[in-house]
Amino acid sequence: MLAATDLDNLTSDRDRIIAQWRQGLRLGQRTLADWHSGPLAVSAVPGAGKSHSMAVAAAITIAREKLHQRRQLIIVTLTRSAAANIKDKIKNCLQELGLPPIGYSVNTIHSLALSIASKHPELSKLDLTDRTLVMPSANHKLIEDTVQSWLSQNPHSYRCLLEGEGFDGEETERLRRQSVLRTEVLPSLAFTAVREAKSSGLSPADLWEVAKLYPVGVAPRNEDRYDILSIGAGLYQAYQELLDSQGYLDYDEMIAGALRVMQDPTARRLWQQQVFAVFEDEAQDSSPLQEKLLRHLAELPDRHPSEPDVRYEHRLNLIRVGDPNQAINSTFTPADPKYFREFCHECSQIGDLGSPRLEKMEQAGRSTQIIMDAANFVLDWGNKFLQPPTLSPERVTHDTAETESVFWLQTIRPVSPGDAQPNPTAQDGGVEFHTPSDVYESVRSIEQRLTTLFKANPTANAAILVRENRQAKFIFDRLADWKRLHPEIKLFEAGEGDRTSKIPGELLVLFQFITRPHSSDYLKATLKVLLERKLIDAQDLDALAVFPERFLYPSILEIPQSPTVRRAREICCELLRSRLTLPHYQLISYLADRLNYQSSELATADKLADRIAMQTYGRGSIYSTIEVLQEIVTTEGFENIDDGSESRYTASGQVTIITMHKAKGLDWDYVFIPFLSDKIPGQLWTPQGAKFLGDFTLAEVARAKIRAHLHHQSLPTPRDAWELANYLKQGEDLRLLYVAITRAKKLLWLASEQQAPFLWNRFNWQQGDRLQDSKPSPLFSALCKKFPQLVRQ
Secondary structure (H helix, E strand, O other), X not given: OOOHHHHHHHHXXXXXXXXXXXXXXXXXXXXXXXXXXXXXXXXXXXXXXXXXXXXXXXXXXXXXXXXXXXXXXXXEEOOHHHHHHHHHHHHHHHHHOOOOOOOEEEEEHXXXXXXXXXXXXXXXXXXXXXXXXXXXXXXXXXXXXXXXXXXXXXXXXXXXXXXXXXXXXXXXXXXXXXXXXXXXXXXXXXXXXXHHHHOOOOOHHHHHHHHOOOOOOOOHHHHXXXXXXXXXXXXXXXXXXXXXXXXXXXXXXHHHHHHHHHOOHHHHHHHHHHXXXXXXXXXXXXXXXXXXXXXXXXXXXXXXXXXXXXXXXXXXXXXXXXXXHHOOOOOOOOOOHHHHHHHHHHHHOOOOOOOOOEXXXXXXXXXXXXXXXXXXHHHHHHHXXXXXXXXXXHHOOHHHHHHXXXXXXXXXEOOOOOOOOOOOOOOOOOEEEEOOOOHHHHHHHHHHHHHHHHHXXXXXXXXXXXXXXXXXXXXXXXXXXXXXXXXXXXXXXXXXXXXXXXXXXXXXXXXXXXXXXXXXXXHHHHHHHHXXXXXXXXXXXXXXXXXHHHHXXXXXXXXXXXXXXXXXXXXXXXXXXXXXXXXXXXXXXXXHHHOOOOHHHHHHHXXXXXXXXXXXXXXXXXXXXXXXXXXXXXXXXXXXXXXXXXXXXXXOOEEEEXXXXXXXXXXXXXXXXXOOEOOOOOOOOOOHHHHHHOOOOHHHHHHHHHHXXXXXXXXXXXXXXXXXXXXXXXXXXXXXXXXXXXXXXXXXXXXXXXXXXXXXXXXXXXXXXXXXXXOXXXXXXXXXXXXXXXXXX
């Protein structure tokens, strides 16, 4: 037992440490440390140190409130790696205070939902013992089955889509349209409608109701001849029925199950009594369903009659930290920066709790001043360049402009003198703008700059940020000779791991084709894999897949195939012969080699082959191999060979080639951003093969309609919905560039080439594909005009 004086000394030491922590925090960060109760929104600029300040605030809260296993602080973040990082920081802080690592729990939103749902199966209506977790993509087997189910139940709607525009009844065109609808249009629509509606708390029945809403005065059949949302609702219903009947569970279903638990008063009070408060990181990436769950957990338990009555918002112990300007995932997820902005606005209206409810954490020590100036310019310019299409000037108020605009206006400011993380000194001016003659010269310029930089500072790190993996692979290949001349500099391409994660799906496609070559769907899927791997040239795959027999074994009566088509046929025929000449257990190795897999990809394929051999021991056949591959792809149960550590991207003495999306949360001394053409921000486009439906895509129209409903706006017509979707896409492109720019510490190198590939996914430099004239991104031009002294000739 500790004596009273020992306890006093211990408390005094903790108070001294906490006071030192608080003194070391910046002004914006101190609001987190000083928080006691109520809602708080923190909008933090890039490099503001929000993870550090959140860990300190968590440790102070745990110590002050004497939290324990039955009364915890819940911290929620986006990814497992981020959760592990902040958990270690809180543990270290508690250790410094002399406290055990208890009283808190760090989770991803899905692990938290799983914990709640699994403890109340009768309320969540989820029996997790016989459910398989899936994360479907647009080409997932579950989505494919969803489309087939909808087709069988809705022949009239399907016929309306098939006729589209300008259909003359010609059989080949009908088959081509069927292929496009079944393999591209409807899977994409199903995936988008399910994802957007389910993550927002809409059931299939709810979406059916939304589908009945139309703008006032608009004749629905004239404006939306396909009734797109009704098709989306039907696909959603078919998806949900398959999910239940096949024993699958998706991530949104886990959150919905947890919310069903929280709707029960007894269970809700039980959980709320165990939770003191909820801290959420990366709040700009939350969906409405996720926010609703966190609000339930953060509410104080139901008021006892003896307790004083207080306003609802005062009973919400919830801190949400994020940056709406770094919301770059709405293309892949239902996240929308508007939701976090609305929470910020809600908190700003609460002014009677004696402390700020909205804090803008604007000081950042990551970058040098000129890089911050460039980033701040992007915010102001972006809001002027891109205006929301649904807001006429007379409807724009301060509040709507804040929530609807591309960027949330918050300026990145340097830290104060004496800060523990001072802003670095600029390297050679800090920012450079280049206009190389073409993409080849651009890479040569990067080579020369890297050589000079690493010669001066061998322990530095650098990154080359690109929009897509094709660009990363091009740069990596072009830097091969430079790497051999500079073995002391490590060169790492982050996209290599992404490619290896696709291996089970690619091999499954090829196995399905060699067992059923007469299937148009399997043939088209195989051709898409070959196109992705640059083994064949871009062409109309639907036209080839309409009649598999004519394509694979043309008779002398057929029109002679072009060299491009003939090359595709030869590879497909090679694949078919492999089944006849090789035993089934050697097919994975052969197919991996035929797809030109690189060393890490071959290692991953070998690992996959070993797993299949173990699972099919005693019953080996090509069909059992397909069965195991199908299970792996469906359940996301296979991991590529990868160490999973984020530090591998930022190692000293290394150049990392990485996409802008994957670069979020990371930073480097030197950042290079080439290929800034006028396609950034880019326009949405309709694939040529799907233009018989109109100059829009059904998936994007459905997404814009659902989001308009969620934002309490009138449902737009397809044409207006397409315009809105285009605005959302361009806005995300600009935020992506903002994220890329703010990764740089000492030097930012930007380039817009005068000649570049028209489409990177069809460009093969090794075969001498020609370049085309390219115009600079409007943002690049604006930056050059703003900072003319930084333009390099």
